[in-house]
Amino acid sequence: MKKSLTPSLLLDEQLCFALYAASRRMTAAYRPLLDALELTYPQYLVMLVLWERDGLTVSELGERLQLDSGTLTPLLKRLQQAGLVGRRRRQSDEREVEISLTETGSKLRERAAEVPRCLAEKLCMSVDAFTHLRDELKKLATQLASPTDPTSH
Amino acid sequence: MKKSLTPSLLLDEQLCFALYAASRRMTAAYRPLLDALELTYPQYLVMLVLWERDGLTVSELGERLQLDSGTLTPLLKRLQQAGLVGRRRRQSDEREVEISLTETGSKLRERAAEVPRCLAEKLCMSVDAFTHLRDELKKLATQLASPTDPTSH
DNA sequence: GAAAATTATATTGTGCACAATTAAATTTGA
DNA sequence: TCAAATTTAATTGTGCACAATATAATTTTC
Numbered sequence: 001m002k003k004s005l006t007p008s009l010l011l012d013e014q015l016c017f018a019l020y021a022a023s024r025r026m027t028a029a030y031r032p033l034l035d036a037l038e039l040t041y042p043q044y045l046v047m048l049v050l051w052e053r054d055g056l057t058v059s060e061l062g063e064r065l066q067l068d069s070g071t072l073t074p075l076l077k078r079l080q081q082a083g084l085v086g087r088r089r090r091q092s093d094e095r096e097v098e099i100s101l102t103e104t105g106s107k108l109r110e111r112a113a114e115v116p117r118c119l120a121e122k123l124c125m126s127v128d129a130f131t132h133l134r135d136e137l138k139k140l141a142t143q144l145a146s147p148t149d150p151t152s153h
Numbered sequence: 154m155k156k157s158l159t160p161s162l163l164l165d166e167q168l169c170f171a172l173y174a175a176s177r178r179m180t181a182a183y184r185p186l187l188d189a190l191e192l193t194y195p196q197y198l199v200m201l202v203l204w205e206r207d208g209l210t211v212s213e214l215g216e217r218l219q220l221d222s223g224t225l226t227p228l229l230k231r232l233q234q235a236g237l238v239g240r241r242r243r244q245s246d247e248r249e250v251e252i253s254l255t256e257t258g259s260k261l262r263e264r265a266a267e268v269p270r271c272l273a274e275k276l277c278m279s280v281d282a283f284t285h286l287r288d289e290l291k292k293l294a295t296q297l298a299s300p301t302d303p304t305s306h
Numbered sequence: 307g308a309a310a311a312t313t314a315t316a317t318t319g320t321g322c323a324c325a326a327t328t329a330a331a332t333t334t335g336a
Numbered sequence: 337t338c339a340a341a342t343t344t345a346a347t348t349g350t351g352c353a354c355a356a357t358a359t360a361a362t363t364t365t366c
Contacts, residue, residue: 007269009262011201011217015283016179016272018290020198021219023176024323025297026169031324042352045173048164059314064164066174069315071353078351095314095361109162116160119169123296130168133293136286137171143276144178177353184354195322212344222345224323231321248331248344312363322353333342 019140029122033115037108042067043079044112050085050101051109057096084108172293182275186268190261195220196232197265203238203254204262210249237261 011017027041034044042065049056049064056064058072065072076099079085084105090096123130164170180194187197195218202209202217209217211225218225229252232238237258243249276283 007273009201009204009265009269011198011205013287014201014269015276015287015290016183017198017201018287018294019172019176019179020194022290022294022297023172024219025294026172028324029297030169040351041173045164045170048162048167048170051162052164057314058316066177067352068354070317070355071351073316075352093314093362097315112162116162116167120160123168123293125296133289134166134168134171136289137168137175140276140286141171141175141178143278144175144182181354193321210344211346220322221324223325223347224321226346228322246332246344250345308366310363310365312361314361315359317358318356320353320355323351325350326348328347329345331342331344334340336337336339 029119030115033118037111037115038082042071042075044115046072046075046079047084047105047108047112050099050105051112054101054106055098057090057098059096061099079105182272183268186271190264190268191235195224195228197268199225199228199232200237200258200261200265203252203258204265207254207259208251210243210251212249214252232258 007013030041030044034041037044039047045065046061049061058069058076061076062068062072076085076087080087083102086100086102087097088100090098120130125133160166183194183197187194190197192200198218199214202214211222211229214229215221215225229238229240233240236255239253239255240250241253243251273283278286
């Protein structure tokens with residue numbers, strides 16, 4: 001069984017494309033469920049973070065989700081427009097903008113609780129396979145995030 | 154060792170977020186390499202397809218990459234602007250637009266050959282691990298693409 | 307305590323993604 | 337044959353991503 005050591009340019013052999021395609025499929029699978037909550041997928045992720053810990057700043061949210069202010073600022077303004085979050089400058093440091101759940105935003109969590117359940121059903125995966133794949137992806141992301149280290153060969 | 158059977162809303166437990174974050178990291182890892190070729194990541198994917206088989210229509214490219222014409226049309230116009238591809242209506246069916254590599258586009262393949270090599274180096278993964286993760290992601294995408302089947306429980 | 311450096315968010319611009327609609331060419335079928 | 341249905345791209349509009357820059361507040365340093 002030959003294993004190529006010279007990485008090819010064939011689309012179907014690329015890890016990057018499998019990842020890219022799977023990620024878009026995942027977002028598409030969430031879409032009908034999130035439509036019911038009137039959330040986009042990235043907005044849903046922001047809400048997940050806030051449901052865990054309310055009152056984070058924009059940069060704290062960005063650190064958690066690995067998104068910058070150019071993405072988050074307009075997204076958060078849309079969530080504010082939708083009445084799900086409030087935004088106000090911190091007294092202690094006026095540069096920071098604190099994002100807080102409104103009562104509506106807080107209550108949305110109950111309706112969101114079934115979203116992961118619906119997805120899990122669609123996945124038809126064992127808990128072990130789910131956990132393993134998730135952790136492999138986390139390792140991959142960590143590896144990709146590390147600056148190229150020329151000492152490692 | 155307890156394994157939760159009730160899917161949680163915690164960000165770090167989500168497969169979807171691990172996938173989303175890893176995919177963006179992967180694109181970010183390609184960016185410096187593709188900048189040298191003056192290609193974006195989706196443009197690179199289109200080139201991979203064309204290097205395998207030239208003269209595909211827009212919809213054939215879309216089928217391969219799972220992208221629609223709203224994404225591909227402007228992207229292909231930019232590749233045309235960059236002198237990498239040509240676009241012309243087919244004589245046999247004027248509805249179809251055939252995308253063909255220019256000589257410049259064709260030659261770019263040689264410079265692109267080192268891109269997967271650079272990435273492979275950064276990944277620090279065995280060929281087996283690489284192949285396994287890639288195939289797991291393909292299976293995941295397939296599973297997510299299937300219409301929800303209520304008979305499956 | 308004021309200038310310089312740093313930090314945090316916002317703004318601008320480009321390029322995807324994708325839904326929805328439109329337009330044009332081709333195929334089908336009564 | 338010719339009207340209806342289908343197919344294929346293109347267009348339009350919204351919402352991310354992210355680089356680059358701007359703006360404003362705070363901290364540091366002298």
